[in-house]
Amino acid sequence: MRLEGFPQNVVLHDGTAVAIKPLDAEEASAVLKFYRSLPEEDRLFLRDDVTKPEWLRRFVARIESGEIVSLVAEAGGKIVGEGTLYRAQHGWTKHVAELRIAVAPTLRRGGLGSTLARELVKIATRTGVEKMVIQVVENQVGARKMFRKLGFRQEAVLRGHVKDIHGSKRDLIVAANDISHIWDAMESLVSDFSPSLE
Amino acid sequence: MDKTEIRVGGLGGQGVILCGMIIGKAASIFDGKHATLIQAFGPEARGSACSAQVTVADEAIGYPYVKNPDVLIVMSPDAYTQFAPQLKPGGMLLYEKELIALDDKLPAGVKAYGIPATRFAEELGRRLVLNIVMTGFFTGVTGVVSFDAVEKAVKSSVPKGTEDLNLRAFRKGYEFGRDQVAVGK
Numbered sequence: 001m002r003l004e005g006f007p008q009n010v011v012l013h014d015g016t017a018v019a020i021k022p023l024d025a026e027e028a029s030a031v032l033k034f035y036r037s038l039p040e041e042d043r044l045f046l047r048d049d050v051t052k053p054e055w056l057r058r059f060v061a062r063i064e065s066g067e068i069v070s071l072v073a074e075a076g077g078k079i080v081g082e083g084t085l086y087r088a089q090h091g092w093t094k095h096v097a098e099l100r101i102a103v104a105p106t107l108r109r110g111g112l113g114s115t116l117a118r119e120l121v122k123i124a125t126r127t128g129v130e131k132m133v134i135q136v137v138e139n140q141v142g143a144r145k146m147f148r149k150l151g152f153r154q155e156a157v158l159r160g161h162v163k164d165i166h167g168s169k170r171d172l173i174v175a176a177n178d179i180s181h182i183w184d185a186m187e188s189l190v191s192d193f194s195p196s197l198e
Numbered sequence: 199m200d201k202t203e204i205r206v207g208g209l210g211g212q213g214v215i216l217c218g219m220i221i222g223k224a225a226s227i228f229d230g231k232h233a234t235l236i237q238a239f240g241p242e243a244r245g246s247a248c249s250a251q252v253t254v255a256d257e258a259i260g261y262p263y264v265k266n267p268d269v270l271i272v273m274s275p276d277a278y279t280q281f282a283p284q285l286k287p288g289g290m291l292l293y294e295k296e297l298i299a300l301d302d303k304l305p306a307g308v309k310a311y312g313i314p315a316t317r318f319a320e321e322l323g324r325r326l327v328l329n330i331v332m333t334g335f336f337t338g339v340t341g342v343v344s345f346d347a348v349e350k351a352v353k354s355s356v357p358k359g360t361e362d363l364n365l366r367a368f369r370k371g372y373e374f375g376r377d378q379v380a381v382g383k
Contacts, residue, residue: 004366126323126363185357186326186364190213192248 012110016075023070025060032056034079041165045137071116080104083116095130114146130180137162138171152177201255202342205267207277210248213329218250220333220351225254228347234262247276254342311339311378318370327367334368338375
């Protein structure tokens with residue numbers, strides 16, 4: 001899928017200038033470098049081993065097939081954040097997309113995660129996605145707050161579902177954002193219906 | 199007085215009234231002109247004929263009804279059959295070219311410009327934005343209202359969260375319209 005309107009230049013709360021753009025397959029190795037730079041504890045909460053070249057090859061292939069959309073944030077010539085939208089290409093959850101966001105520790109709480117998430121929600125909205133889901137671990141307080149601000153609401157808690165770096169079990173929270181109502185409003189606007197009084 | 203009378207016709211659910219409303223809003227609020235809008239609905243909400251009559255002028259408008267428009271925008275075959283014969287001779291027809299087949303009932307000298315607006319809307323991600331593609335097409339072909347004014351009118355008329363796609367739909371129609379004028383068809 002060709003994404004228009006990028007790159008987008010944004011300034012974070014601390015004044016850092018960041019460019020948001022779709023991941024270019026030719027520059028994909030920079031993503032590997034970014035994920036390898038994340039603390040091990042952060043990477044543990046990711047579903048895949050994002051430090052391996054095999055993961056990157058699969059990731060790029062999925063972008064090219066349209067299964068996922070990846071936006072990267074670039075500052076000072078390196079990637080400082082990555083957001084991915086995952087969507088099933090067929091089946092009963094075709095209308096649902098999952099959002100995953102990773103931001104460099106030094107730039108957290110500066111608005112970069114919300115910027116990436118907001119752009120991906122926009123992309124999802126215009127491609128027919130009706131519901132978005134995220135998964136966060138209970139102690140990811142900043143991420144939970146950010147997604148709450150973006151309209152995500154807790155729908156399920158999987159008790160003791162993940163183990164952190166110290167071997168402690170933690171709850172995994174599944175939150176969702178029903179974005180179908182946005183287009184309900186548009187549908188109502190174009191219905192060209194004038195209610196008549198009887 | 200410089201005055202343009204416009205009729206928009208189509209089916210309920212195609213956003214005919216919103217198309218007319220955006221043109222009028224762009225002219226009156228953002229271009230500093232005068233505009234009126236009259237809307238007519240069919241007996242049902244969806245699938246029946248509906249139309250909007252818009253007048254844009256540089257002075258106050260005394261009579262808002264449009265009988266013989268200078269410009270006709272049609273999005274359905276029924277609307278074309280019903281309204282095309284009423285176009286002013288030498289007027290302009292803007293039509294959804296994959297839904298409507300032209301015939302010999304057009305008044306003399308009418309210039310017709312077609313656009314596959316439904317397909318464009320679907321390619322952009324939502325069939326619902328067909329009317330906004332047509333609004334962009336109208337803006338690009340006629341120049342009755344300015345690009346900036348219509349862009350602002352679209353942005354301020356559509357539901358929050360849908361602005362991005364609606365603006366892309368507007369630009370798609372506008373650019374296609376400019377291209378059609380450039381090649382003279």
